[in-house]
Amino acid sequence: MIMQYFPHSNSTQFILPSQSASSPSAHNVLPSSISSFSSSTTRRRVLSLSLVSAASFYGLISSLPPPSLGSSLLSSSSSKFPVSDFFEIPNSGGVKALDLLDGSGEVPTNGDQVAIHYYGRLAAKQGWRFDSTYDHKDDTGEPNPFVFILGFGKVIPGIEAAVRSMKVGGIRRVIIPPSQGYQNTSQEPIPPNFFDRQRLFTTIFNPTRLANGEGSTLGTLIFDIELVSLRHQ
Secondary structure (H helix, E strand, C coil): CCCCCCCCCCCCCCCCCCCCCCCCCCCCCCCHHHHHCCHHHHHHHHHHHCCCHHHHHHHHCCCCCCCCCHHHHCCCCCCCCCCCCCCCCCCCCEEEEEEECCCCCCCCCCCEEEEEEEEEEEEEHHHCCEHHHCCECCCCCCEEEEEEEECCEEEEEEHHHHHHHHCCEEEEEEEHHHHHHCCCCCCCCCCHHHHHHHHHHHHHHHHHHHHHHHHHHHHCCCEEEEEEEEEEC
C-alpha cells in the first residue's frame, strides 16, 4: 500500500520566466559577488534556496528563487543560474554541481571524517525538501551537522562525489541522478522524521511509476551542501 500525503507547509514557490522583477511573487536575487560572503547567517540563507519541479527542472533552473538576503546584499543583475553554469563532476556518474560559495580550507580525501550542512530536496513533488541539517538541533538549540567518513560507502555516492572536490567553507548545489542517489532505504542521509522518510522512499521506489519509466524523475535529488569541517583519521 502506498501512503498518501498532503502537501507540507514548506512547499516550494516558483518564479516562472514570465514573471518580472516587480511582480508580487518575484523574489530578490543573489548578488554576483556571492563568493565573497562569509558570515554563517549568509551561508545558511544561501543553503535555503528553493528548487523547481522535476517536470521542468532543467527548463526553469535559471529561475530558481533565491534566498532572502538583506537588500543591501542584492543585485538585480544576477538572478540567473542557467544550466550551462553547472559542471559535471569528473568520475561522479553524472553528478552536476554549481559552486555558490568558494571555500578556503582543505579539500577532503577518502578516510577523512567530514561534517556538512545540507538541504536535501526531491526533484519530484515540486522540489519538496525532505530533510535539512538545520532542523537537527542539539541540547543548546544549535544545528547539528551531518558527519560521515568519506569513502566508507554508507552515504549516497552523489554526496560523496560532491564533497570530495570541495574546500572547507564552500557551498555547492548538486543535481544527483538516480544512479548516484538512493538505491535502498539504508543509505544515508536518512530523514529522522518518520513521515518525511516514508514520503521520500515511497516516491523514489514507487513500483508502479518505476514500471512506467518515471525513475529518472522520481529519483533525481538536489542537495545544497556546505562543507563545515574535516578531520584526518
